[in-house]
Every structure is written in C-alpha cells, then in structure tokens.
Amino acid sequence: MTAESNKRPLRRALVSVYDKTGLEELARGLHEAGVELVSTGSTASRIAAAGVPVTKVEELTGFPECLDGRVKTLHPKVHAGILADLRLESHREQLAELGVEPFDLVVVNLYPFRETVASGATPDECVEQIDIGGPSMVRAAAKNHPSVAVVTSPGRYADVLAAVRDGGFDLAARKRLAAEAFRHTAEYDIAVSSWFASAYAPADDSQFPGFLATSLERAHTLRYGENPHQPAALYTSGEGGLAAAEQLHGKEMSYNNYTDTDAARRAAYDHDEPCVAIIKHANPCGIAVGGDVAEAHRKAHACDPLSAFGGVIAVNRPVSKEMAEQVAEIFTEVVVAPDYEEGALEALTKKKNIRVLRCPDAPAHPVDVKPIDGGALLQVTDRLQAEGDDPAHWTLASGDALSPAELAELAFAWKACRAVKSNAILLAKDGASVGVGMGQVNRVDSCKLAVERAGEERARGSYAASDAFFPFPDGPEILIAAGVRAIVQPGGSIRDEQVIEAAQKAGVTMYFTGTRHFFH
Numbered sequence: 001m002t003a004e005s006n007k008r009p010l011r012r013a014l015v016s017v018y019d020k021t022g023l024e025e026l027a028r029g030l031h032e033a034g035v036e037l038v039s040t041g042s043t044a045s046r047i048a049a050a051g052v053p054v055t056k057v058e059e060l061t062g063f064p065e066c067l068d069g070r071v072k073t074l075h076p077k078v079h080a081g082i083l084a085d086l087r088l089e090s091h092r093e094q095l096a097e098l099g100v101e102p103f104d105l106v107v108v109n110l111y112p113f114r115e116t117v118a119s120g121a122t123p124d125e126c127v128e129q130i131d132i133g134g135p136s137m138v139r140a141a142a143k144n145h146p147s148v149a150v151v152t153s154p155g156r157y158a159d160v161l162a163a164v165r166d167g168g169f170d171l172a173a174r175k176r177l178a179a180e181a182f183r184h185t186a187e188y189d190i191a192v193s194s195w196f197a198s199a200y201a202p203a204d205d206s207q208f209p210g211f212l213a214t215s216l217e218r219a220h221t222l223r224y225g226e227n228p229h230q231p232a233a234l235y236t237s238g239e240g241g242l243a244a245a246e247q248l249h250g251k252e253m254s255y256n257n258y259t260d261t262d263a264a265r266r267a268a269y270d271h272d273e274p275c276v277a278i279i280k281h282a283n284p285c286g287i288a289v290g291g292d293v294a295e296a297h298r299k300a301h302a303c304d305p306l307s308a309f310g311g312v313i314a315v316n317r318p319v320s321k322e323m324a325e326q327v328a329e330i331f332t333e334v335v336v337a338p339d340y341e342e343g344a345l346e347a348l349t350k351k352k353n354i355r356v357l358r359c360p361d362a363p364a365h366p367v368d369v370k371p372i373d374g375g376a377l378l379q380v381t382d383r384l385q386a387e388g389d390d391p392a393h394w395t396l397a398s399g400d401a402l403s404p405a406e407l408a409e410l411a412f413a414w415k416a417c418r419a420v421k422s423n424a425i426l427l428a429k430d431g432a433s434v435g436v437g438m439g440q441v442n443r444v445d446s447c448k449l450a451v452e453r454a455g456e457e458r459a460r461g462s463y464a465a466s467d468a469f470f471p472f473p474d475g476p477e478i479l480i481a482a483g484v485r486a487i488v489q490p491g492g493s494i495r496d497e498q499v500i501e502a503a504q505k506a507g508v509t510m511y512f513t514g515t516r517h518f519f520h
C-alpha cells in the first residue's frame with residue numbers, strides 16, 4: 001500500500017484547547033477546506049467569534065457541560081466518534097446504528113497543570129487544573145491512529161492545514177502524531193504524579209520524592225559512547241545547561257567530550273575570580289585563577305602541559321581574544337565558555353577540529369542521579385558550603401596562622417581539590433594548581449603523585465589540599481618532606497593527633513575544614 005493510499009481525508013474535527021494560540025487561523029483553514037468543526041466551551045466561543053461555523057459539543061451530546069467544566073467531552077457520542085476503527089465494517093455499522101459521526105481529527109491541548117503548580121497555587125487549585133477529558137480524547141485518538149489524526153500543539157497547526165489541502169495525513173504521519181500525543185500525556189502524568197508524590201506524600205523525614213520519573217528528549221545520537229563499541233545518544237531536559245549548549249565550531253561532540261566538559265565546568269565555576277580548568281578523563285590537569293582569563297589559562301596550562309594536550313577547557317567568563325590565541329596554539333578538544341569576546345572565535349576557529357561551545361548558564365543541577373544495577377542513587381549535588389569551605393570557619397590544627405594572602409592561596413587549593421577524583425591531593429601556588437594526585441586507592445600514593453607531578457621546585461612552598469582526612473600521618477609526611485607551606489584537610493580521623501603531631505614537628509601549618517569533598 002502506498003503512502004498516498006493510506007491518507008484519510010479530514011472531514012470532521014473535534015477541537016478543545018486550553019492554549020488558544022493560532023486557533024482562529026486553524027479553524028478558518030479547516031472550515032475553508034470543508035471540515036466540520038465540533039468544539040468545547042470557550043474554544044467554541046473563540047471559533048464562533050472568528051466567524052467560523054462550529055457545533056458546540058453540548059449540541060452533539062445533548063448533555064450540558066457541567067461541574068465547572070469537569071464533564072464536557074466525557075460522553076459516548078464523543079468517544080465512540082474518536083475510537084471507532086473505521087477499517088472495520090462492524091464499527092462503521094455500530095456508529096450508524098447509534099447515530100454517531102466519526103471524527104477524523106482531534107485537536108486538544110491540556111490544562112496548564114505545571115504552570116499552576118509553579119505559580120504557587122493552593123493544592124485545591126492545582127488539583128482543579130488536572131485535565132481529565134483532554135487526555136482521554138488525546139489517548140483515544142492516538143490509540144485509534146489508523147482512523148484519526150491527533151494534534152496536541154499549536155506548533156503542528158501548519159502541518160494540519162497543509163495536510164487538509166493535500167487529502168489528509170498518511171498513516172506514517174498519523175503514527176508520528178500519535179507518538180507525540182502519548183508523549184504529551186505521559187509528560188503531563190509525570191508532572192501530576194510527581195506533584196502528588198511530593199504534595200501528598202505519606203509523612204516521613206525524606207526530602208526525596210516517593211516516586212521519581214523524568215522526561216528527557218533525545219537531542220541526537222552520538223557517534224559512540226565511552227568506547228567505539230558502545231552506541232550512545234544525548235538527551236536534554238529542556239532546562240538549558242551543557243546538554244543544550246550551542247556548538248559554534250568544530251567536529252561533533254563525543255560522549256567523552258560531554259563528560260569531560262561537564263567536569264571542567266564544575267571545576268571552573270567553583271571560583272569567583274576568572275578561572276580556567278583543563279580536564280582530561282574527568283580529572284584536572286590544570287586549574288587556575290587570574291586577573292583575566294588569558295592569565296588564568298596560562299597558569300592552568302603550565303600545571304601539566306604534557307597532560308593538557310587534547311584537554312577540555314572550561315572558563316567561567318567570556319573567552320578573550322588573547323586567551324583564544326593561546327588556546328589555538330595547543331591541541332585542545334573542547335572549549336566551553338559563557339560567551340566569546342570580539343576576535344576570540346576567529347582565533348579559535350582557525351583550528352579546524354576544536355569544538356567551541358557557548359553555554360551561558362552556570363552548572364545548576366541540584367540533584368545527582370547515579371544508576372546502579374536495579375535502581376539509582378540520588379543525592380543533593382555537592383557544592384561549596386557556606387561554612388566548611390570558607391577559611392573564616394576553619395580550625396587551625398597546627399603551626400602559625402597564615403596571613404590573609406597565604407590563607408587565600410590555601411583556600412584556592414581547597415576549592416580546586418574538589419574537582420579532583422578521590423583520593424585527591426592538590427598542590428597550588430599563586431592561584432594555580434602545580435601538582436595533582438588523583439584517583440588513587442590510598443592517600444599516600446595521591447600525595448606521592450601530587451609531589452612528583454609538581455616537581456621539587458614547585459612543590460616547595462606550595463599549598464596542599466586533601467579532599468578527605470588523612471587516616472595516617474604517612475601522607476602528610478610526604479607533603480611535608482616536599483616542603484609544602486601549609487596543608488588543608490577536613491580532619492576527623494581517629495588518628496588526627498598523630499597527623500597534627502607530624503605537622504607540628506615540621507612547623508607546618510595545618511587547617512581543618514570540617515567539610516569533606518569526595519568526588520567519584
């Protein structure tokens with residue numbers, strides 16, 4: 001059967017829309033093409049006011065709309081007209097016996113439940129905005145797509161008018177519309193059920209909903225996942241962020257580009273000053289702040305130029321021309337920034353392959369969701385804390401108190417360390433990481449790695465941060481032997497006394513934050 005022969009002419013339409021955008025044009029176009037219109041309350045009034053003939057649904061059902069609109073279209077004369085499978089003789093015969101006319105087109109959009117909740121309305125007001133008749137019609141029409149076309153968005157009206165002039169929608173188009181319709185009602189039900197789960201949840205102390213569902217849209221299929229044998233795709237939540245970033249230049253973003261870019265933005269936005277973070281395999285090979293982004297980039301790159309080759313760079317300010325020219329000299333996979341100053345894009349795009357992203361929003365996701373076999377873990381996203389991450393609240397555990405300038409150096413090391421996968425040790429100097437020990441299964445090896453990466457000269461006099469407490473003095477001893485000026489760590493080990501003693505013996509300043517930043 002050809003697509004042409006699948007077409008079903010549009011002769012009779014049921015229109016019931018809360019959002020009246022484009023309604024008059026749609027009604028007029030349908031009427032001019034000879035389509036009979038049946039409609040509900042205020043939708044019918046708007047159509048009639050536009051001078052287009054319309055039959056009120058009450059005239060069809062012989063039953064008044066009642067209960068403040070709770071019952072309008074919930075009637076067999078409506079639903080039999082939508083649900084009759086016109087391919088079946090028996091259905092056609094039954095409609096004739098019952099005196100029911102079939103509908104070929106259903107145009108419905110639903111009460112604004114989400115918007116009502118967001119407006120801070122009372123529970124009763126929210127409940128009243130749960131559409132019942134609308135989803136019933138949409139689901140019925142979508143189920144019966146072999147006979148009926150269903151439209152749930154004013155964005156589709158132009159297609160409807162094109163189809164009506166062209167002999168109707170073919171079956172493939174009706175299937176696509178049905179898929180859209182079921183998604184529309186599914187998203188609606190997710191909003192309603194999520195609201196119920198939080199607004200009417202059984203009393204317990206959990207701040208997490210009793211039921212969790214989400215709706216994500218596939219933005220595009222990626223070339224592959226973490227490895228070439230893994231198919232992968234990107235989904236967006238519709239709330240901006242990295243997944244919706246605008247790509248201004250370069251090859252298609254890969255799965256690994258996205259994960260590294262996410263980590264890089266997390267690191268760069270931890271700092272108030274202009275900051276650049278360079279990430280490889282989700283770990284920093286350089287983080288630095290500076291008077292401007294060009295300086296921050298030079299300092300970040302200097303941390304580990306070998307590893308920065310092929311890195312992903314995030315900036316918390318617009319990229320300047322000067323920074324862009326520096327970046328263009330180095331093989332870089334991705335640059336992401338809130339914007340690009342004049343001349344910056346020109347400099348970057350001289351490199352054919354570099355991916356350039358504009359992402360105006362700071363990272364915002366409030367909850368981390370991690371799938372595990374058979375379920376998922378949810379946690380409130382780790383952020384810098386008002387207290388533990390502010391040096392004003394730190395406890396001096398050993399040595400002399402630092403001067404404000406030195407304390408600022410140690411505070412930079414502490415914040416930058418949060419971007420390193422645990423066990424994390426980070427050495428910093430002049431507002432730049434100089435040695436990073438990441439992802440080791442014991443803290444001593446992380447200390448060794450950080451010191452080795454920094455090299456003797458840069459380690460000496462640097463400021464060291466540890467994402468979690470030292471369980472033994474062996475880690476700090478390595479840092480002390482390398483000549484660090486001060487150490488910051490959460491504290492809280494049962495052997496804190498031994499750790500403090502090691503620092504005291506060496507005359508090294510040590511602060512406790514009381515806050516931990518594991519990052520896995």
Ligand SMILES: NC(=O)c1ncn([C@@H]2O[C@H](COP(=O)(O)O)[C@@H](O)[C@H]2O)c1NC=O
Nearest residue numbers: 018040041042043070072073074132133134
């Ligand atoms: N109760 C019903 O039978 C019913 N039938 C259609 N609706 C909704 O009423 C709205 C349109 O109403 P009106 O044409 O009165 O503006 C649409 O959003 C439609 O989804 C209904 N409303 C709620 O359930």
